[in-house]
Amino acid sequence: MREIDITRGIVENHVKSLEKAYESDVVIVGGGPSGLVAGGYLAKKGYNITILEKRLAPGGGIWGGGMGYKFVIIQDEAKGVLDDFNIPSTPYKDSYHVVDSITFASGLIFEATKRGVNIFNLTVCEDLLVRDGRVVGVVVNNSLTQLNQLPVDPITFEAKAVVDATGHDHDVVRVFSRKNDVTLNTPTGKPMGERSMFAETAEKAVVTNTKEVYPGLFVCGMSTAAVYGGFRMGPIFGGMLLSGKKLAGLLEDACKR
Ligand SMILES: Cc1cc2nc3c(=O)[nH]c(=O)nc-3n(C[C@H](O)[C@H](O)[C@H](O)COP(=O)(O)OP(=O)(O)OC[C@H]3O[C@@H](n4cnc5c(N)ncnc54)[C@H](O)[C@@H]3O)c2cc1C
Numbered sequence: 431m432r433e434i435d436i437t438r439g440i441v442e443n444h445v446k447s448l449e450k451a452y453e454s455d456v457v458i459v460g461g462g463p464s465g466l467v468a469g470g471y472l473a474k475k476g477y478n479i480t481i482l483e484k485r486l487a488p489g490g491g492i493w494g495g496g497m498g499y500k501f502v503i504i505q506d507e508a509k510g511v512l513d514d515f516n517i518p519s520t521p522y523k524d525s526y527h528v529v530d531s532i533t534f535a536s537g538l539i540f541e542a543t544k545r546g547v548n549i550f551n552l553t554v555c556e557d558l559l560v561r562d563g564r565v566v567g568v569v570v571n572n573s574l575t576q577l578n579q580l581p582v583d584p585i586t587f588e589a590k591a592v593v594d595a596t597g598h599d600h601d602v603v604r605v606f607s608r609k610n611d612v613t614l615n616t617p618t619g620k621p622m623g624e625r626s627m628f629a630e631t632a633e634k635a636v637v638t639n640t641k642e643v644y645p646g647l648f649v650c651g652m653s654t655a656a657v658y659g660g661f662r663m664g665p666i667f668g669g670m671l672l673s674g675k676k677l678a679g680l681l682e683d684a685c686k687r
Contacts, residue, residue, distance in 0.1 A: 450548055454480040455685050457568050457589040459555040459602050462490025463538060463667055464640075464651025465595030467511060467674025470542040472681060479547045480587060484554040484573045489535030490597055491652070496665035500531045505633070508668030511675055515541040534667070556584055558592060558606050558647070565592050565606075565646035591684045593648045593677065598624060600656035603643060614657070615643050622659030624652075632663035640673045642680065650677040 451457075456472060458465040461483035469479045481488065495501050504512060506525045517537040519527035543549060552573045559567035567588040575582045594602035603621055606612065613619040632655065639654035649657050650673045663669060 447548055447550070450478065451480040451550070451587050454478050454548075454587055454589045456480070456591045456593065456681050457482065457555075457587055458593040458595050459568065460490060460593075460595035460597060460651070460653070461485075461488030461539070461549060461551070462595060462597050462651055463492055463534075463670040464674040464677065465490075465593065466538040466542045466547070467515070467671050468593065468595070468650060468677040468681065469547040469674075470515060470538070470545050471675060471678035473542065473545040473547045475682070477682070477685060480589070481542070481547055481549045482553045482555050482568065482570060483549060483551045484576075486551055487535075488539050488549055488551060492531050492535040492538070492667070495531040501528050502531050502534060503527070503666045503668075504529055504671070505666065505668040508671040511671035517541075529667075555596075555602055556605070557609070558602065559586055559588065560606075560610065563645060565644060568592055590687075591646055591648060591681050593650060593681070594643075594653045594657070595650050597652040598656060598662075600649070600653040603647070603649060603653065603657050606644070606647065612644060615641065616658055621657045624655045625659060625661045627664055628661035629663040629666055632661035633666060633669035635660040636663070636669035637672045637676055640676045640680070642684070646684075648677060648680060648684075650674060 455477040456479050458481045461481050469481050473479045504527045519529045522528045554573045554576050555568045557569035558565050569584045571584040636654050639658040640650045643649050651670050
């Protein structure tokens with residue numbers, strides 16, 4: 431056994447993954463439930479999907495369940511997505527399903543990567559590439575560089591479409607709107623800010639507001655609430671799954687344009 435072979439195996443394969451990401455069909459920023467579902471559906475159809483996740487583990491807000499109690503609730507309407515990703519659940523009351531949050535997070539990650547989604551963890555999207563009024567890629571850096579505020583320049587990936595799946599942070603849309611004199615596809619033309627908890631309204635709005643917010647830039651999941659002024663919903667996750675599924679359809683159309 432030679433340590434240098436282990437090193438080569440890691441570096442060579444990481445470089446292959448980077449090469450695949452240079453010209454992605456879609457770059458999804460944020461490895462939470464909505465991003466993983468969208469990526470998983472698209473990768474199954476053969477699209478080249480890159481997910482950037484700034485933390486060590488993808489899965490976003492799934493892992494913590496509700497206040498650290500490790501179960502989440504899915505409503506009936508989204509049960510089909512659980513099934514599509516082979517995630518076991520138990521019926522609860524008339525119209526809900528209970529899912530172990532650890533099974534849920536790891537199941538989505540496993541299924542998405544099995545289908546070919548190229549996930550980079552510890553990788554943060556800090557800016558976008560914009561050409562002629564259209565988002566055409568992302569500017570990325572190592573999360574530890576950003577965390578330690580080191581003066582290290584980022585690199586870039588091109589994509590036919592970019593997605594803000596960063597949850598409450600709406601990091602991509604927020605930075606894009608702050609840095610550029612742009613009018614977003616929102617009632618105010620700017621990100622509108624998230625509102626207090628109202629689960630039923632919020633769950634519907636997350637799906638309705640999954641859309642193209644600027645040419646080439648899409649929003650899904652919890653970031654739709656921050657961008658379109660929606661309510662938050664707590665640890666019910668069906669809206670996130672349905673948002674990811676709807677987004678996959680929108681992105682397929684965008685990739686064909
Ligand atoms: C760490 C965390 C813990 C949470 N805990 C709970 C909880 O216990 N109960 C609850 O009801 N809700 C919780 N939430 C709320 C959660 O937002 C939603 O319930 C749901 O997970 C939203 O799904 P999503 O697909 O929109 O993305 P999220 O699950 O919010 O995931 C977004 C992902 O994007 C990543 N990200 C953000 N900015 C960048 C960037 N610039 N570059 C790369 N990656 C980025 C984040 O690290 C995160 O993994 C939590 C959210 C987070 C992020």
